[in-house]
Amino acid sequence: MKIIKSKFLPLLLISSVLLIQFSSFAGDMSLYSSEPEDKISNLIERLNTKDKLEKKHIIKKLGKSLDRRAANPLIRLLKTDDLGIKCGVISALGNLRERQAVEYLIPLLEDKITLVRVYAAEALGKLGESRGLDITI
Helix, strand or coil: CCCCCCCHHHHHHHHHHHHHHCCCCCCCCCCCCCHHHHHHHHHHHHHCCEEEEEHHHHHHHHHHCCCHHHHHHHHHHCCCCCHHHHHHHHHHHHHCCCCHHHHHHHHHCCCHHHHHHHHHHHHHHCCCCCCCEEECC
């Protein structure tokens, strides 16, 4: 049996804490307008909310939308000091599979916060990106 050693693998357990936090949202917060084509635009506009729980919910919805229009607004949120929002944004960018996010995610592999590094590694994996991932077998 081969054991995979990586500076990221032991940290995956830590990420489960934040995953539980992001999956605990209940109900629809009526973030959408009545027109389906306006859903993403409406969500993007609502990213400026001061309500952290609502912002996390919006980030999660944008990540699930697979709509590339959400990439740039999410990338701008990577500068936040709020760990929950930052990790949610990283996860959403991985879900969007938007290649432009790679250049912003790779530097996060060296972040001082372990959880940020774990989320960045996971997002880069979803993007099929191996640059910056130092995994030895």
